[in-house]
Amino acid sequence: MTAKRSFTILPFAVLALTAATLADAAAPPSVTATIAARQANFKKMGKAMKILSDQLKSSAPSQPAMYGAAQVIASNARRQGRMFPLGTGPGSGVETEALPAIWTDKADFDAKMRQLVNESTKLVAVTKAGNAAAIGAQLKATGGTCGACHRKYRAEDE
Amino acid sequence: MAEAQARVPGPIRVWDLPVRLFHWLIVGLFAFSWWSGENHDMDWHRWSGYAVLALLVFRLYWGFAGTSTARFAAFVRGPGAALTYARSLAQRPYVAKVGHNPIGGWSVMLMLAALVVQVAAGLFAVDVDGIESGPLSDYVSFETGRAAAKLHHLVFNIALAVVAVHIAAIMVYRFWLKTDLITPMITGKRQSASLPPDAAAAAVGLGLSWRALVGVAAAAAVAYAISVGFRF
Numbered sequence: 001m002t003a004k005r006s007f008t009i010l011p012f013a014v015l016a017l018t019a020a021t022l023a024d025a026a027a028p029p030s031v032t033a034t035i036a037a038r039q040a041n042f043k044k045m046g047k048a049m050k051i052l053s054d055q056l057k058s059s060a061p062s063q064p065a066m067y068g069a070a071q072v073i074a075s076n077a078r079r080q081g082r083m084f085p086l087g088t089g090p091g092s093g094v095e096t097e098a099l100p101a102i103w104t105d106k107a108d109f110d111a112k113m114r115q116l117v118n119e120s121t122k123l124v125a126v127t128k129a130g131n132a133a134a135i136g137a138q139l140k141a142t143g144g145t146c147g148a149c150h151r152k153y154r155a156e157d158e
Numbered sequence: 159m160a161e162a163q164a165r166v167p168g169p170i171r172v173w174d175l176p177v178r179l180f181h182w183l184i185v186g187l188f189a190f191s192w193w194s195g196e197n198h199d200m201d202w203h204r205w206s207g208y209a210v211l212a213l214l215v216f217r218l219y220w221g222f223a224g225t226s227t228a229r230f231a232a233f234v235r236g237p238g239a240a241l242t243y244a245r246s247l248a249q250r251p252y253v254a255k256v257g258h259n260p261i262g263g264w265s266v267m268l269m270l271a272a273l274v275v276q277v278a279a280g281l282f283a284v285d286v287d288g289i290e291s292g293p294l295s296d297y298v299s300f301e302t303g304r305a306a307a308k309l310h311h312l313v314f315n316i317a318l319a320v321v322a323v324h325i326a327a328i329m330v331y332r333f334w335l336k337t338d339l340i341t342p343m344i345t346g347k348r349q350s351a352s353l354p355p356d357a358a359a360a361a362v363g364l365g366l367s368w369r370a371l372v373g374v375a376a377a378a379a380v381a382y383a384i385s386v387g388f389r390f
C-alpha cells in the first residue's frame with residue numbers, strides 16, 4: 001500500500017524537481033526554442049513578402065512564384081498566434097524584439113494576428129487568380145497588417 | 159598694374175551658383191528625408207532620396223568640372239596643410255579664405271561621403287515587413303536588404319553628428335573668429351576687405367556654362383536609371 005503510493009508520488013516529485021531546475025536557469029530551453037522558432041517563421045514571411053514585391057517590380061511577374069510565396073505567408077501566419085506564450089518576452093533573458101505590451105494588451109495583439117491571417121488568406125486567393133494589380137493591392141493590405149503590429153509590439157532595430 | 163588690381167573694393171564672388179544651389183537643396187532634402195523617414199511616408203522618402211542622389215552625382219561631377227572653389231583638387235589638402243592652417247587660427251584678425259580652408263575641405267568630403275553611403279544603403283534597403291524597399295533591393299537577398307536598412311539607420315546617425323560638427327564650426331567662425339560664412343553661401347559673395355589682398359584674382363564666375371548643363375543632364379539620367387532599378 002505505502003510502497004505503491006510512493007511510486008505514484010515519484011513521477012510528480014521528479015516533475016517538480018525538473019520544473020524547479022528549469023525555472024532557475026536563465027532561459028528554459030522551451031522559451032529559447034519558441035523565440036527562435038517564431039523569429040524563423042517571421043523571417044520566412046519577410047522573405048516571401050520580398051519575393052512578391054520583387055516579382056511585381058519585374059515586367060513579367062511569375063504567378064507560381066507569387067502563389068507559393070503567399071502560401072508561405074498564410075501558413076506561417078496561422079502558426080504565429082501560439083508562438084507568444086507568457087514568459088517569452090524581453091524578461092526571458094533571450095534576445096527578442098518582442099515588447100512587453102504584447103502581454104499587457106494581449107487581446108489587441110491577437111486581433112492584429114487575426115488580421116494578418118485574414119489578409120494573407122486573401123493574398124493566397126488573388127495570387128492564385130494571378131492579376132498583378134489585384135496582387136499589388138492585396139500585398140499592400142497584408143504588409144499593412146505586418147507594419148501595424150510591428151509599430152506597436154516590436155522594438156525598432158537601429 | 160598688379161598693385162592696382164590687388165585690392166578691388168567691394169564684394170568678390172567666392173561660390174558659384176551650382177555649389178550654393180546644391181548646398182541649400184541638400185539642407186532642405188536632408189531634413190525632409192529625415193521627416194518622411196521617421197513618419198514612414200515612404201513614397202515621399204523615396205522621391206527625396208532620388209533627388210539627393212541626383213544632387214550628389216552632380217556635386218561629384220562638379221568637383222572636377224566646376225569653378226575653382228568647387229573643385230576637389232583645390233580644397234582636398236594633406237594633414238600638413240591642415241596643421242599649418244590650424245596654427246594660423248590663433249592670429250587676429252582672422253583672414254578668410256576664398257573657397258574651403260584645409261580643414262573645412264575635409265568636413266565637406268566627410269559630409270559627401272556620409273550622404274553617398276546613406277543613399278546607397280537606402281537603394282538596397284528592405285524594411286522588416288518586406289513591403290517597402292529601395293529600387294535595387296531585388297538584386298540582393300532579404301538578409302542583405304535588411305543589413306542595408308540597418309546601415310541606412312546607422313549612417314544617418316553618423317551624418318547627423320557630422321552635420322552638427324559642421325554647424326558648430328560655422329558658429330565658431332561667426333562668434334569667435336568674427337567671420338560670417340553663411341552670407342557668402344547664400345549670395346555667393348564676400349567683402350574683399352575680409353579676404354587676403356590677392357583674393358580678387360581667385361574670384362569665381364557664376365558657373366552657368368555648358369559644363370553645368372552636362373552635369374545636370376548626367377545627374378538626372380543616372381538618378382532616373384537607378385530609381386527604376388535599371389528596368390527600362
Ligand code: HEM
Binds near residue numbers: 188
Ligand atoms: C542650417 C544649417 C547649415 C548651415 C548654416 C550651413 C552652412 C554652410 C556653409 C557656410 C558652408 C561653406 C563652408 C565653408 O565656407 O568652407 C557649407 C558647406 C557645406 N554644407 Fe552646410 N550648412 C548647414 C547644414 C548642412 C546640412 C544639413 C548638410 C547636409 C548634410 C550640409 C552639407 C554641406 C556640404 C556638403 C557643404 C560643402 C558644399 C560644397 O562645397 O558644395 N550643410 N555649409
